[in-house]
Amino acid sequence: MSKDTGFYSIIDYTVDGFDTQREFVEAFAEIMERWVRFHPGYRSARFHVSTDGTRVYNIVRWASEADYRHFVETSDTDGRMAAISGALESLSGTAEPRMSGIPTYTVVREIGPGPQHLDS
Numbered sequence: 001m002s003k004d005t006g007f008y009s010i011i012d013y014t015v016d017g018f019d020t021q022r023e024f025v026e027a028f029a030e031i032m033e034r035w036v037r038f039h040p041g042y043r044s045a046r047f048h049v050s051t052d053g054t055r056v057y058n059i060v061r062w063a064s065e066a067d068y069r070h071f072v073e074t075s076d077t078d079g080r081m082a083a084i085s086g087a088l089e090s091l092s093g094t095a096e097p098r099m100s101g102i103p104t105y106t107v108v109r110e111i112g113p114g115p116q117h118l119d120s
Contacts, residue, residue: 006043006061006062006063006064006106007061007062007063007065007067007068007104007105007106008060008061008062008104008105008106009059009060009062009068009103009104009105010057010058010059010060010099010104010105011028011057011058011059011060011097011099011103012055012056012057012097012098012099012103013055013056013057013058013095013096013097013098014054014055014095014096014098015053015054015056015091015093015094015095015096016053016054016093016094016095017054017093018053019092019093020053020094020095021049021050021053021056023090023091023092023093024056024087024091024095025049025056027087027088027090028056028058028087029045029047031080031083031084031087032045032058032060035075035076035079035080035083036060036071036075036080039067039070039074039075040067040070041062041063041064041066041067041068041070041071042060042061042062042063042067042071043061043062043063044060044061045058045059045060045061046058046059046061047059055098056095065104065106068104
């Protein structure tokens with residue numbers, strides 16, 4: 001399996017139910033489309049929702065840390081943050097961020113599919 005050398009921002013929120021999850025994903029998908037997806041090095045944004053209705057993860061993939069840093073330095077951060085605040089205020093329920101510090105990561109190891117190894 002090829003090694004993923006991408007750079008990720010993982011955004012984690014606690015929400016108060018399935019409706020809020022759905023609204024959150026719609027609002028943040030719009031933010032990604034309007035404010036992020038056209039920047040060089042942007043690869044994708046995946047939204048994961050917990051099956052119990054309490055969490056939403058937004059995993060944003062960049063080609064490299066340098067691309068992410070360039071985005072941070074050159075994008076309209078004030079406008080994007082205002083859009084995020086507005087999106088959170090528009091939810092019918094509540095959403096609270098669970099990140100501490102800068103939520104950025106690199107992949108250090110991945111285990112892909114393959115044959116079962118039997119210990120002798």
